[in-house]
Amino acid sequence: MKSRLLVAIIAFALVNPVAAFSLGDLKDNIDRSHKCKSNDQGCKNRERLKAAARVAAVAVAVTLITKMIINYRSERIAKEEQVAEEYKTKNQNLPAEPIATEYQTKTLPGNVVSPGQEVIIQSDIVVVPGTQQKTALIEERIAIYDNEDNTKELKNFTKPVNEKSKQGGRYQNEFSFTLPEGLPQGVYPIKTELLLNGKVVNTANNDIQLVLQVNPAGVMQLVAMR
Incomplete structure (x- = not known):
């Protein structure tokens, strides 16, 4: 057998x-x-x-x-002038080239999910403008890796955050997707990268654990593997 x-x-x-x-x-x-x-x-x-x-x-x-679809949404929370003034209160002068001063991510609703449940990777990004280089193209890349072989990239997606303005400021970016039915349970590493003018300037890990059962108390639990 x-x-x-x-x-x-x-x-x-x-x-x-x-x-x-x-x-x-x-x-x-x-x-x-x-x-x-x-x-x-x-x-x-x-x-x-x-x-x-x-x-x-x-x-x-x-x-x-x-085959899974990754959706995205970007929103500017504060203008370039505002983050520039906040930077100058602590550092006196602006940098010569744009820099990312903040990059924080979180997974919603949490890191333990079940098939069919929407997952949102939300990022808070702050980019300060430069005095010599004005263009500040902000992009974010998401990559999902296999739960058995964490070196095996299954899917990636790069999205411009400020494609039209190419200006600094404070932005909130989101990637959202729904893990499909039939996906093997386990921990799926998710890595996001912040790119500024084509260069990776920061990274974050947002691993999610996929579980296939929810007990009567509403708590997700792993299915025993034999």
């Missing part, structure tokens, strides 16, 4: 075009059969079965998250 399941899982990973990379790229990360004793074939078979299951889970995550 186990061998047939192993073959089925491997076949899925091989024929799924999105998952084609998985068996090769993830082998060193998730196949732990090398930890078994050299003469313990049963242990090796179990670990290889687990590895194949993890590969299949990665393939599912890649397929679902790649």
Whole structure:
């Protein structure tokens, strides 16, 4: 039974075009059969079965998250002149080039979510104008990584925050998305980057934990994995 399941899982990973990379790229990360004793074939078979299951889970995550839509919204909270005056009260003079003095992020409604629930990554951004360089193009990038292999980027999206004005100021930016049904549970690392005139100037981590069940008390809980 186990061998047939192993073959089925491997076949899925091989024929799924999105998952084609998985068996090769993830082998060193998730196949732990090398930890078994050299003469313990049963242990090796179990670990290889687990590895194949993890590969299949990665393939599912890649397929679902790649198709997932990320929405965005930006709003200017304070004008360039206001943040410039606030900066000068503490530093006397403005910098020669625009700088980001604040970048704070938070996950709404929280870091533990269930399938079908909207997730919002909200950022507060403050950029002070420069005296020599006037243009201050602010962008934010979001990247979602796999819950099994945290080095595997599943989806990314970059959005201009002040595309029309290209001026400093205080901005609130939001990325929103709904995790689809069928996505494997686990912790999905989410990284956001603040870009100023094309250069990354700050980063933030907003990991979310996807759970598949809610108990009678309304508390989310992980499903036991066997």
